[in-house]
Amino acid sequence: MLNVKDLVVNYGAIQAVKRVSFNVQQGEIVTLIGANGAGKSTLLHTISGLMRPASGSITYLDQPIQKLAAPKIVRAGISQVPEGRHVFPGLSVQENLQMGAFLRQDHAAVSQAFEEVYTYFPILKKRRHQDAATLSGGEQQMLAMGRALMAKPKLMLLDEPSMGLAPLFISEIFDIIQAIHQAGTTVLLIEQNAKQALKVADRGYVLASGQVKLSGTGAELLATPAVQQAYLGG
Amino acid sequence: MQTFGQQLINGLSLGSIYALLALGYTMVYGIIKLINFAHGDIYMLGAFWGYYSISYFHFNFWLALFSAMVVCAIIGVVIEYFAYRPLRHSARITALITAIGVSFLLENGMSYLVGANARSFPQAIRVVTYHWLGLRVSNIQLLILGTACALMILLEVIIKRTKMGKAMRAVSVDPEAAQLVGINLNQTISFTFALGSAMAGAAGVLIGLYYNSIDPLMGMTPGIKAFVAAVIGGIGSVPGASLGGFIIGLLETAVQAVGLSAYKDAVVYFVLIVILLVLPAGIFGKRTREKV
Numbered sequence: 001m002l003n004v005k006d007l008v009v010n011y012g013a014i015q016a017v018k019r020v021s022f023n024v025q026q027g028e029i030v031t032l033i034g035a036n037g038a039g040k041s042t043l044l045h046t047i048s049g050l051m052r053p054a055s056g057s058i059t060y061l062d063q064p065i066q067k068l069a070a071p072k073i074v075r076a077g078i079s080q081v082p083e084g085r086h087v088f089p090g091l092s093v094q095e096n097l098q099m100g101a102f103l104r105q106d107h108a109a110v111s112q113a114f115e116e117v118y119t120y121f122p123i124l125k126k127r128r129h130q131d132a133a134t135l136s137g138g139e140q141q142m143l144a145m146g147r148a149l150m151a152k153p154k155l156m157l158l159d160e161p162s163m164g165l166a167p168l169f170i171s172e173i174f175d176i177i178q179a180i181h182q183a184g185t186t187v188l189l190i191e192q193n194a195k196q197a198l199k200v201a202d203r204g205y206v207l208a209s210g211q212v213k214l215s216g217t218g219a220e221l222l223a224t225p226a227v228q229q230a231y232l233g234g
Numbered sequence: 235m236q237t238f239g240q241q242l243i244n245g246l247s248l249g250s251i252y253a254l255l256a257l258g259y260t261m262v263y264g265i266i267k268l269i270n271f272a273h274g275d276i277y278m279l280g281a282f283w284g285y286y287s288i289s290y291f292h293f294n295f296w297l298a299l300f301s302a303m304v305v306c307a308i309i310g311v312v313i314e315y316f317a318y319r320p321l322r323h324s325a326r327i328t329a330l331i332t333a334i335g336v337s338f339l340l341e342n343g344m345s346y347l348v349g350a351n352a353r354s355f356p357q358a359i360r361v362v363t364y365h366w367l368g369l370r371v372s373n374i375q376l377l378i379l380g381t382a383c384a385l386m387i388l389l390e391v392i393i394k395r396t397k398m399g400k401a402m403r404a405v406s407v408d409p410e411a412a413q414l415v416g417i418n419l420n421q422t423i424s425f426t427f428a429l430g431s432a433m434a435g436a437a438g439v440l441i442g443l444y445y446n447s448i449d450p451l452m453g454m455t456p457g458i459k460a461f462v463a464a465v466i467g468g469i470g471s472v473p474g475a476s477l478g479g480f481i482i483g484l485l486e487t488a489v490q491a492v493g494l495s496a497y498k499d500a501v502v503y504f505v506l507i508v509i510l511l512v513l514p515a516g517i518f519g520k521r522t523r524e525k526v
Contacts, residue, residue, distance in 0.1 A: 048414055074416035086411035088404045099404050102397070103416040147415060 007056035034207035077154035089133035100150030117146040138169035194231035249483020250382030254437035255460030256475035258430030264470040274457015275340035280438025295358040303432040310431025344450035352449035355442035468516025
């Protein structure tokens with residue numbers, strides 16, 4: 001579905017992503033794990049069209065997308081839940097979700113998407129008239145995920161959804177990621193919380209200093225001593 | 235009491251014009267963090283469009299007002315496209331200086347094209363003065379106040395209720411996240427310039443009707459005062475700009491009423507200095523909030 005090949009991305013003077021290749025098949029949950037500064041967010045921003053690669057290619061459903069502008073990539077069916085939530089303060093929860101459906105014209109389908117999002121996240125329905133800035137961190141994460149779902153993506157990119165959340169929220173977020181996946185959305189999940197991510201993922205890649213160091217199924221990587229040592233605290 | 239009531243009415247009609255202008259400053263600042271110093275000159279172009287359309291095309295007042303808004307919206311979008319868009323990723327000071335350059339271009343360009351002399355604005359509407367409770371109120375004053383308030387309400391509805399208005403707010407708080415949901419930044423910024431410039435165009439026609447005199451440099455002082463109004467209200471805040479406009483209008487009228495006409499501009503700038511010292515974010519200014 002998504003095929004990244006020999007991707008090089010510069011971030012200012014730094015080469016943040018160095019010839020990275022990986023792929024995501026339709027129906028999978030794939031995770032990219034790695035420490036801070038491994039190039040994970042740069043990679044996602046490049047897929048979403050916010051950054052341009054220096055070289056290499058990104059193909060999605062057999063079409064090259066590395067030169068497309070961000071709105072076209074959303075229209076093609078790739079939605080990102082950015083690191084740090086990035087909900088729109090000053091807009092209500094409902095307006096934030098409405099912005100998620102910005103490119104959709106079909107009103108009936110949009111109201112159905114609202115219902116779906118409110119089914120995944122009942123708390124958002126309760127808070128729908130509240131300013132998004134007044135939500136807690138966990139609720140903002142749910143809103144950011146709901147906003148991405150409003151576009152009805154085929155592929156959902158999640159950047160560190162568990163960052164800064166209480167353990168209770170983390171397991172809830174991971175449950176919902178699995179539910180979204182079961183409903184037919186392919187998921188590319190970026191995490192520092194390697195243990196949780198590898199448990200739910202079909203396959204994973206370990207990224208360090210802008211390069212893929214290891215890859216395998218979630219279970220394989222969980223059992224790899226190097227992964228255990230580096231990311232799971234021994 | 236009578237004088238007070240009279241000055242209040244004068245101040246409100248003048249203030250509503252500053253408010254219309256201040257809205258453009260605040261919206262553009264909100265979305266691209268640029269103080270668009272050419273904004274006062276868009277207002278001048280609106281006044282000139284009103285002048286020509288009424289004198290030569292024999293437009294009535296409403297058609298002149300509406301067409302001035304459309305023409306100024308287009309000019310605003312064109313200026314953004316050619317002058318500011320190429321500088322989107324440059325330092326803010328570069329865009330600011332460019333805005334000053336655009337302002338000079340419009341002022342001197344118009345002086346060259348139509349002549350620098352002042353001309354009298356055609357009487358599109360016959361002046362009728364009402365006498366109520368000892369107050370003199372002209373139909374022009376009521377028209378200005380009414381039109382300005384109607385436009386401000388319209389703008390508020392556009393920003394709060396429409397999809398493009400919500401997209402404007404989304405871009406102004408988080409341009410990166412806005413792109414991730416599929417909002418086109420350039421289109422949204424063009425839309426903002428169109429709205430702000432249309433308001434300035436309307437203000438230009440209204441001031442022509444009020445003061446009867448227009449010239450190519452007429453945008454300079456009101457432009458700066460409207461900028462002060464936007465700062466007082468809290469730059470980036472739409473209700474703040476309206477309120478700031480009325481405050482400046484009332485203040486200026488009050489200073490004239492007590493016989494200090496020569497100092498009316500100085501007082502406005504003095505207020506700016508005081509506001510910047512005691513309330514730098516303005517009345518409705520947001521303290522920056524961050525949540526991780």
